[in-house]
Amino acid sequence: MLHFLITAPRIPQRAWLWRYQGTGALLKHPGLTDQCRASNGRFVRTGPKKSRPLCTSLGGFWFPGAQARRRCLFVAIQASPLAPRWPQELPALVPFPGVGSTPSYHTRSHPAEVECHVVDLRSDTVTRPSPKMRQAMAQAKVGDDDYGEDPTVNELQRVVAELLGMEEALFVPTATMANLIAVMCHCRRRGAQVLLGKEAHIHIFEHGGIAQVAGVHSETLQDLPDGTLDLEELEHKIQQAHRSQYHPRPELICLENTHCSAGGRVLPLQYLQKVHQLAQKYGLQIHIDGARVLNAAVALGVPPSQIAQHCDSISLCLSKGVGAPAGALLAGAREFITEAWRVRKLLGGGMRQAGVLAAAALVGLNHVEETLKRDHDNARRFAQGASAIASPLCSINLAAVETNILMVRTLLPWLTPSKLCELMEAVSAEEVAATGQATSVRLFPWGKHCLRAVWHCDVSPRDTQLSGNKLRFVLDNCKQQ
Numbered sequence: 253m254l255h256f257l258i259t260a261p262r263i264p265q266r267a268w269l270w271r272y273q274g275t276g277a278l279l280k281h282p283g284l285t286d287q288c289r290a291s292n293g294r295f296v297r298t299g300p301k302k303s304r305p306l307c308t309s310l311g312g313f314w315f316p317g318a319q320a321r322r323r324c325l326f327v328a329i330q331a332s333p334l335a336p337r338w339p340q341e342l343p344a345l346v347p348f349p350g351v352g353s354t355p356s357y358h359t360r361s362h363p364a365e366v367e368c369h370v371v372d373l374r375s376d377t378v379t380r381p382s383p384k385m386r387q388a389m390a391q392a393k394v395g396d397d398d399y400g401e402d403p404t405v406n407e408l409q410r411v412v413a414e415l416l417g418m419e420e421a422l423f424v425p426t427a428t429m430a431n432l433i434a435v436m437c438h439c440r441r442r443g444a445q446v447l448l449g450k451e452a453h454i455h456i457f458e459h460g461g462i463a464q465v466a467g468v469h470s471e472t473l474q475d476l477p478d479g480t481l482d483l484e485e486l487e488h489k490i491q492q493a494h495r496s497q498y499h500p501r502p503e504l505i506c507l508e509n510t511h512c513s514a515g516g517r518v519l520p521l522q523y524l525q526k527v528h529q530l531a532q533k534y535g536l537q538i539h540i541d542g543a544r545v546l547n548a549a550v551a552l553g554v555p556p557s558q559i560a561q562h563c564d565s566i567s568l569c570l571s572k573g574v575g576a577p578a579g580a581l582l583a584g585a586r587e588f589i590t591e592a593w594r595v596r597k598l599l600g601g602g603m604r605q606a607g608v609l610a611a612a613a614l615v616g617l618n619h620v621e622e623t624l625k626r627d628h629d630n631a632r633r634f635a636q637g638a639s640a641i642a643s644p645l646c647s648i649n650l651a652a653v654e655t656n657i658l659m660v661r662t663l664l665p666w667l668t669p670s671k672l673c674e675l676m677e678a679v680s681a682e683e684v685a686a687t688g689q690a691t692s693v694r695l696f697p698w699g700k701h702c703l704r705a706v707w708h709c710d711v712s713p714r715d716t717q718l719s720g721n722k723l724r725f726v727l728d729n730c731k732q733q
């Protein structure tokens with residue numbers, strides 16, 4: 253029996269209804285208590301209707317429109333005895349040719365038969381492996397990486413260690429795990445103090461793993477707008493702890509480069525050097541959360557090793573700018589990586605024939621510099637266009653757009669980040685009439701007054717142009733209303 257779990261958090265008030273069809277399945281909506289019988293993968297447009305609650309209908313399933321379709325998340329599949337109920341002639345998702353480096357998707361979702369083009373700027377993690385990556389994955393030489401026998405993983409580790417100028421690197425499932433392993437290896441004492449920014453990804457978005465699992469104490473400092481920490485404050489905190497028998501013992505400083513919450517800001521090399529000197533003065537280690545360190549290197553125009561020389565360990569995420577489907581690396585000295593291997597095992601991060609993933613990463617790394625340059629150019633071009641609109645409704649700090657991330661600040665209380673995201677994502681007949689395009693731009697509401705757009709390898713210059721047009725249309729519309 254096929255079993256789908258579909259989440260559709262927002263059901264629009266008025267929406268085109270789509271019949272979701274194919275071989276039967278059980279479908280459960282989190283907002284509903286009942287399970288609806290549905291099918292496996294086809295949406296068929298059935299015409300405009302007022303929205304109805306998700307319901308079963310003649311054994312089929314009514315599903316509101318493209319909006320909800322994009323929000324679907326399918327998990328947990330079992331077999332289904334139910335037979336196909338409708339002919340399968342209409343493809344649910346059709347690659348939209350010529351846009352983006354991998355197909356983005358459109359569907360006929362409008363009465364005027366308008367193609368809705370989706371540009372997903374929520375994160376650089378939404379990329380899909382390119383055809384070359386998929387080919388490399390299919391052909392990858394693999395072995396048991398727990399025995400050190402996966403040649404493709406070994407090659408990736410060698411390539412990344414060299415790229416970062418470190419003795420060795422270790423392939424791990426995620427950058428979150430890479431950061432946690434680093435903290436566990438550097439902080440050998442329970443209750444050791446880690447100094448890091450309040451906005452650091454490690455502190456906010458990694459479930460407090462360094463407290464929960466590593467058993468260390470986080471001493472946070474306010475991140476400055478450029479993603480750096482105030483060096484005087486940093487030194488003061490270290491000194492304070494050193495002088496006192498009441499404070500936890502500081503052992504590690506964690507930096508983030510590029511700094512995600514600051515909007516992809518690049519830590520200056522001089523700053524890294526100063527933190528390094530400070531750490532050496534007081535006998536602390538430095539770990540850089542370098543999930544996007546390659547973006548930083550490209551922005552600075554230096555090899556990544558010039559950044560990594562100022563730390564004892566560094567993580568690098570493969571499922572962001574590199575465009576690989578999964579994986580990260582932790583790099584450092586040989587002894588450190590030997591210990592990291594043991595901790596990875598402890599955390600369940602050994603992945604056996606992981607060469608299939610490493611192969612995709614090697615393809616991405618092959619041309620990562622040009623990919624990231626293009627991402628940065630696109631982000632900057634969008635930012636320039638958006639600034640030129642000079643809207644009273646939102647603003648972008650152009651000077652802060654250094655890499656592939658930009659933050660849009662909303663300026664009026666009624667236009668919340670979520671509202672602006674919603675408007676950018678919605679496609680309407682008015683948009684088609686006004687601009688001749690139907691572009692759904694997905695953004696991420698980041699904070700109370702801020703939303704985030706992130707460029708990646710699946711966003712082309714044309715996508716960027718279309719997104720800029722869409723922003724202009726939305727802001728004009730808001731102003732008129």
Ligand SMILES: Cc1ncc(COP(=O)(O)O)c(C=O)c1O
Nearest residue numbers: 426427428429453512541543569
């Ligand atoms: C700065 C930073 N560090 C670490 C991570 C964690 O990466 P992963 O999703 O691979 O665990 C992210 C993910 O977005 C990030 O932005």
